[in-house]
Each structure stands twice: as structure tokens, then as C-alpha cells.
Amino acid sequence: MEQLELLMGGFASALTPINLLWVLIGALLGTAVGVVPGLGSAMAVALLLPVTFSLEPTAAFIMFAGVYFGGLFGDSTSGILLNTPGHSSAIASTFEGHRMAKSGQAAKALATCAIGAFIGGLIATTLVVFFAPTLVKMATVFGPAEYFALAVFAFLAISAVVSESVIRGVAALGIGLALALVGIDGPSGTARFTLGTPQLFDGISVIVITVGLLALGEVFHIASRIHRDPAATRIHTKGRARLGLADFRTALPAWLRGTAFGVPFGLIPAGGAEVPTFLAYGTEKQLAKRRNDPEFGTTGSIRGLAAPEAAANATAGTAMGALLALGLPVSATAAIMLAAFQQYGMQPGPLLFQRSGDLVWALLASLFIGLVILVMINIPFASVWAKLLSIPKHYLYAGITVFSMLGVYAVSSAILDLWLLIAIGLIGFLMRRYNIPLAPVLIAVILGPMAETELRRALAVSEGDLGILVDSPITITLYLVLAAALALSAVQHLRHRANRKA
Amino acid sequence: MSITQHQSEAGSSVEPQGKAMSRFGTGRSEFVVVAVLYAVAIFLTIGTATMNVQGKSAPGPQFFPVLVCIVLYLAATLLAIHILRTPNVPDNSIHPGHGQFSADMLHDLGHLGKEEDAAYEDAPSQTPGKTWKTYSDWRTVGLLVGGVVAFVLLLEPLGWIISAAALFWLVAYALGSRRPIFDIGVGLLFSSIIQLAFGAALGLSLPSGLVGGIL
Numbered sequence: 001m002e003q004l005e006l007l008m009g010g011f012a013s014a015l016t017p018i019n020l021l022w023v024l025i026g027a028l029l030g031t032a033v034g035v036v037p038g039l040g041s042a043m044a045v046a047l048l049l050p051v052t053f054s055l056e057p058t059a060a061f062i063m064f065a066g067v068y069f070g071g072l073f074g075d076s077t078s079g080i081l082l083n084t085p086g087h088s089s090a091i092a093s094t095f096e097g098h099r100m101a102k103s104g105q106a107a108k109a110l111a112t113c114a115i116g117a118f119i120g121g122l123i124a125t126t127l128v129v130f131f132a133p134t135l136v137k138m139a140t141v142f143g144p145a146e147y148f149a150l151a152v153f154a155f156l157a158i159s160a161v162v163s164e165s166v167i168r169g170v171a172a173l174g175i176g177l178a179l180a181l182v183g184i185d186g187p188s189g190t191a192r193f194t195l196g197t198p199q200l201f202d203g204i205s206v207i208v209i210t211v212g213l214l215a216l217g218e219v220f221h222i223a224s225r226i227h228r229d230p231a232a233t234r235i236h237t238k239g240r241a242r243l244g245l246a247d248f249r250t251a252l253p254a255w256l257r258g259t260a261f262g263v264p265f266g267l268i269p270a271g272g273a274e275v276p277t278f279l280a281y282g283t284e285k286q287l288a289k290r291r292n293d294p295e296f297g298t299t300g301s302i303r304g305l306a307a308p309e310a311a312a313n314a315t316a317g318t319a320m321g322a323l324l325a326l327g328l329p330v331s332a333t334a335a336i337m338l339a340a341f342q343q344y345g346m347q348p349g350p351l352l353f354q355r356s357g358d359l360v361w362a363l364l365a366s367l368f369i370g371l372v373i374l375v376m377i378n379i380p381f382a383s384v385w386a387k388l389l390s391i392p393k394h395y396l397y398a399g400i401t402v403f404s405m406l407g408v409y410a411v412s413s414a415i416l417d418l419w420l421l422i423a424i425g426l427i428g429f430l431m432r433r434y435n436i437p438l439a440p441v442l443i444a445v446i447l448g449p450m451a452e453t454e455l456r457r458a459l460a461v462s463e464g465d466l467g468i469l470v471d472s473p474i475t476i477t478l479y480l481v482l483a484a485a486l487a488l489s490a491v492q493h494l495r496h497r498a499n500r501k502a
Numbered sequence: 503m504s505i506t507q508h509q510s511e512a513g514s515s516v517e518p519q520g521k522a523m524s525r526f527g528t529g530r531s532e533f534v535v536v537a538v539l540y541a542v543a544i545f546l547t548i549g550t551a552t553m554n555v556q557g558k559s560a561p562g563p564q565f566f567p568v569l570v571c572i573v574l575y576l577a578a579t580l581l582a583i584h585i586l587r588t589p590n591v592p593d594n595s596i597h598p599g600h601g602q603f604s605a606d607m608l609h610d611l612g613h614l615g616k617e618e619d620a621a622y623e624d625a626p627s628q629t630p631g632k633t634w635k636t637y638s639d640w641r642t643v644g645l646l647v648g649g650v651v652a653f654v655l656l657l658e659p660l661g662w663i664i665s666a667a668a669l670f671w672l673v674a675y676a677l678g679s680r681r682p683i684f685d686i687g688v689g690l691l692f693s694s695i696i697q698l699a700f701g702a703a704l705g706l707s708l709p710s711g712l713v714g715g716i717l
Contacts, residue, residue, distance in 0.1 A: 434535050
């Protein structure tokens with residue numbers, strides 16, 4: 001039980017008053033960006049990264065831990081009260097959650113979400129603590145060909161399997177890879193696509209790309225629709241969120257089932273919480289049908305809400321494990337966390353546990369502390385958080401625009417970065433307008449350089465023989481699973497197309 | 503990322519029935535994306551061809567860009583063909599994640615049926631009373647883009663406090679705030695707090711510009 005000892009050490013360094021303050025700030029910020037539609041933890045971390053750069057890395061990561069989980073605590077609020085999920089991870093909880101709110105059980109629904117997020121996150125983070133060393137051991141047998149296969153898997157899973165249109169997904173992937181190419185090529189020292197500008201020798205900062213796509217792109221998109229889309233009607237809730245003992249007993253099995261769906265998806269690069277939340281919702285729906293539950297689909301079933309909520313946070317929990325131990329980001333949010341490590345000069349993966357063990361265990365400990373704080377600030381104050389939904393949109397987005405400029409300028413005090421920000425913001429707007437997924441761009445920007453280095457390393461060893469890429473059982477398995485997933489998704493698209501025509 | 507943006511497409515983007523549906527451009531404005539993709543691909547091609555290669559590693563620095571170029575040309579061409587064959591028609595089924603995730607896949611995973619689709623359709627806000635010529639409100643987007651461009655140009659001469667307050671004011675105005683005088687105060691307060699909190703406390707250097715010169 002060496003892990004427990006290390007975790008206790010982590011708690012010791014995370015439980016100082018100043019670090020507790022950072023967790024609290026992170027949790028407050030995270031919940032706030034979760035409640036407000038259109039924002040999310042990925043954007044929050046990207047904006048905080050440059051302005052907190054003068055902090056000590058441990059303090060910064062402790063705060064990011066609060067933001068990371070916090071975004072998933074608040075995300076169902078707007079879905080439940082407005083019937084407009086602000087985040088794709090909350091769509092599955094909106095179906096039953098809004099029905100509960102309409103039938104006067106809004107407080108119960110909000111409490112179910114908060115406790116569900118807590119249980120899912122808690123179980124998943126505990127699993128990460130116990131299995132991280134196993135993952136690290138697994139990762140040490142990975143060579144260049146295996147890492148390249150992992151990157152290809154992530155690229156195609158996110159751009160082709162889970163996205164709506166394969167062509168648009170791959171186009172997004174191409175844009176991301178192109179952005180990642182700019183700068184000095186590490187192995188050879190060649191300047192690539194910099195147009196001779198020394199400021200671009202280090203490449204385009206990940207922060208500029210993330211803030212442009214997620215923050216400024218969103219602001220432009222809101223601007224294109226704000227005078228046209230009618231406002232949603234809001235259900236008001238008063239007092240604290242509460243859950244009786246009987247309801248708790250009803251919801252408990254659903255929370256656990258949801259967690260079981262969420263945990264494995266933290267290790268699969270499928271874009272985050274959407275797939276497991278829908279799986280969890282679908283299961284509850286089938287179960288309700290079998291037991292003739294009259295609430296499901298009418299007044300709202302607490303189970304249909306509990307399961308997806310727990311699934312979302314369980315996915316986020318194990319995703320942190322995959323990120324720390326393998327260096328593999330499975331969602332856009334995880335990709336930004338990876339970028340955060342790189343900003344501080346650390347590379348997640350097997351070596352991280354050796355080189356920066358203290359920081360890793362402090363981070364894991366603060367994930368637990370963050371969950372406790374989040375449940376404490378979410379249940380009693382649920383209706384206070386819901387008030388964030390009544391902030392006038394024009395002030396909200398004006399603030400975000402100014403803050404994006406601040407964050408990007410803070411990276412290196414360069415005006416060139418601001419021009420790039422505007423250009424990437426316009427690309428983000430176009431992508432939203434034409435339903436092109438954003439996650440492949442972020443994954444490509446983060447994993448692109450790794451894929452290139454590993455591919456060239458593998459080919460240099462084999463002297464150009466492509467056979468080395470499919471030379472080990474691990475790579476063969478990865479490519480086979482990927483091929484099967486692509487085939488399944490093709491069949492699915494064709495079947496639905498046939499159904500629509502019929 | 504909300505699905506609400508998608509549903510409203512049905513009501514507002516369609517041209518009045520019986521007219522203009524025959525025009526070639528209708529539902530094909532996505533060619534802008536094709537153009538962007540080709541532009542990026544051509545930029546990469548020229549950059550790769552004229553690259554001043556250092557060192558003699560094989561595969562060298564041009565290897566990966568060539569692969570990326572192939573991906574981009576392929577995606578752009580296939581997208582163009584796709585747009586030609588199926589122009590963007592309004593679509594009413596639920597779209598979780600607004601294109602981020604395959605609706606087909608999520609319908610299967612969640613055993614979604616008509617009742618979930620209907621949950622969104624009976625929302626009171628379904629049919630806006632008015633239709634517009636373009637799906638996007640280009641006046642508002644234009645104001646915002648102009649605002650951020652002006653901000654970048656004026657940041658160093660005017661300093662953070664004034665230019666950020668002006669940007670805040672402009673965005674609030676463009677997005678529909680009706681209290682312009684009050685907003686000047688909010689904007690100045692916001693930019694000054696940022697200057698104090700991040701400039702003084704966290705040590706970020708923000709341009710002081712005019713105000714700094716006077717003080």
C-alpha cells in the first residue's frame with residue numbers, strides 16, 4: 001500500500017491554509033463556468049494558465065483540480081432549469097432533470113446532480129490512486145511505434161468515430177495538425193512555416209489556440225445569434241437543494257451504475273463524458289421500462305438523472321489517471337490540462353511520477369479535497385449558483401472577451417499573439433456555424449507534435465520500413481480496435497440514413 | 503456547445519418558402535470552410551517545398567507536413583463534393599453537442615426515441631416570428647470583430663485600462679445592452695480591477711499607455 005502513504009504525503013502538502021484557499025477558488029470558478037452555458041473547464045483552465053504563471057506549480061495545479069471537477073458540478077443546472085444544456089456533457093441529464101424541475105422537484109434534481117457528481121468523482125479518483133502505478137508500468141513498455149499508434153487512435157476516435165460527420169471531423173483534425181506544425185522542428189532545428197518571424201519560432205501557443213477556439217469563437221457565435229434566438233424560460237427554485245433518505249436510496253444504485261459506465265471511458269479517447277452519459281441514460285431508460293416506472297418520461301425519474309451525472313464525473317476522474325500516467329488526453333479538457341503541465345515544463349507520462357512525484361500526489365489529494373468542497377458549496381447554495389443564469393448575457397460575454405485578451409496578452413506580452421487570437425477566433429466561429437467539431441483541433445494540437453516525433457523516431461530506427469508500426473501485439477490490437485470502431489460507426493451512419501429515408 | 507443553437511436553425515435560416523430555394527448558393531455557404539482548408543493546405547505546401555532544411559535526419563522535417571497536406575487536401579475536396587451533393591438543409595432532430603458528437607451514435611447509446619426529440623421541440627421558443635436573409639447576424643459579428651481589431655491596434659498607444667474598458671463597452675452594446683452610460687462605468691471598473699489584481703498582485707505587465715504617461 002505504498003500509494004496510500006504517498007497519497008497521505010499529498011494530503012499533507014495540499015492541506016495547508018493557502019493551498020486550501022486555491023482549491024476553494026478553483027472550485028468556485030469551476031462551478032461558475034459550469035453553470036454558465038457555453039463556458040467550460042477547458043476554457044477556464046486555458047484563461048487561468050497565463051495569468052497564474054507566477055504561482056508555484058503546486059498551487060496552480062491544486063486550483064486547476066478544483067476547476068476541473070467544478071465544471072461538471074454546475075453543468076446540469078442550466079439544463080434542469082432552462083431545458084437548454086449548456087454543455088454537451090449535460091445533455092443526457094437534461095431529459096429527466098428538466099421533467100423533474102417542471103413537476104416541482106427542481107431542488108431535488110439539483111441535489112441529485114451534486115451528489116451524483118461527488119460519488120462518480122470520488123470512486124474514479126480512488127481507482128486512479130490505486131491503479132496509477134499499474135498504468136505507469138504498462139506505459140513503460142510503450143515504444144515509439146506504440147505511442148504513435150495511441151496518437152492515431154486518439155485522432156481517429158475523436159474525429160471520425162464520435163463526431164457527426166467524418167469529413168468535418170477529419171478537416172478539424174487537419175487544421176489542428178497544421179497549427180501544431182508552426183515553429184522550430186525539434187530533431188533537426190529547421191524553422192517551419194514561421195515566415196521568418198522569430199516570435200513564431202516557439203510555435204503558436206496552445207493558450208492562444210484554446211482561448212481563440214473556445215472563448216473568442218464562442219463570443220462571435222453568440223453574437224451571430226443573440227438577436228435572433230428567443231430566450232428560454234427559466235424555472236425558479238428557492239432554498240437549498242435537498243434529498244430525502246428515501247430518494248437517496250432510490251438514486252444510489254443509479255449513481256453506482258453510472259459510475260461503472262463512466263470509469264472505463266476515462267481511459268478511451270472518445271472525447272469525454274458524452275458517450276458514457278448517454279450509455280448510462282439509455283440503461284436507466286431500459287430498466288425503467290422493465291420495472292414499469294411511471295415517473296420515467298413523465299414527471300421525471302431521479303434515476304434517469306442520477307446515472308448520467310455520476311458517469312460524467314467518473315469519466316473525468318479516470319481521465320486524470322490516463323493523463324498523468326500515460327500522457328494521453330481523452331477529451332478537450334484533459335488536453336488543456338496536459339498543456340498546463342507542458343507550460344510548467346513537465347511532461348505527463350510514466351516519468352512524471354518519478355520526477356515530480358510530490359506534485360502528482362498533491363494534485364491527486366486536491367482532487368479529493370476539491371470534490372468535498374464542491375459538494376459543500378453546491379448543495380446548500382444551489383439556488384445561489386442558479387442566479388448566475390440571470391447575469392445579462394451582454395455583460396457576461398463582454399467580460400469573457402476582455403479576459404481572453406488579457407489571458408493571451410499575458411502569455412508573452414506580444415501583439416502578434418492577439419492577431420493570431422482573432423484569426424483563430426474567426427476559425428472557431430466558422431466551425432461552430434458549420435457544425436465542425438472543435439475537440440479534434442485541440443487533441444491534434446496537443447498530440448500532433450508527439451505523433452510526429454514518435455513516427456520519425458520509429459521510422460529512423462527501422463530505416464524507413466513501415467512494418468515497424470504494426471510490429472508489436474500492442475500496436476496490432478490498437479489498430480484492430482480502431483478499425484472495428486470505424487466499421488461499426490460506418491454501419492450505424494448507413495443504418496440511420498436508411499431509416500431516415502424510409 | 504448547446505443544442506439550442508441547432509434547433510432554431512429550422513425556423514430562421516430557411517428562406518421564405520417558394521422562393522430562392524433554386525439558387526445555387528442556398529445552403530452552400532459552407533464553401534467558406536473549403537476555401538479556408540485549401541488556403542491552409544496551399545500555405546503548408548509552399549512552406550514545405552521552400553523549406554530550408556537543416557540536418558540530415560531521415561525522415562526529415564518535411565515528412566510530417568506532407569502527410570498533413572494530404573489530409574487537408576483530401577478533407578477539403580471531399581467536403582466540397584459533400585456540399586455540392588447535399589446542401590445544408592434544416593434538420594429538426596436532437597443534435598447533442600452541436601456537431602461535436604454523432605447524433606446517430608448518441609441516439610443508439612441512449613435508446614433515444616421520439617419523446618426525447620419532442621422534449622426539445624415543444625420548448626416555447628420553437629418558431630421565431632421573423633426570418634432573416636442570412637443565418638448569422640453579420641452586423642453584430644462585424645461590430646465585435648471590428649471591436650477586437652481596434653482593441654489590438656489601440657492597446658499599446660492607449661494602455662490597458664482605456665482600451666479594455668472600450669472593448670467591454672462595445673461588446674456589451676453590440677450584444678444588446680441598453681444602458682450605454684452605465685456601461686462605461688462598468689467597463690472602467692472591470693479593466694481597472696484587472697489591472698490592479700493581475701498587474702499589481704500577480705506581476706503581469708499590462709501596457710500603461712496614455713494613463714501611465716500622465717501619472
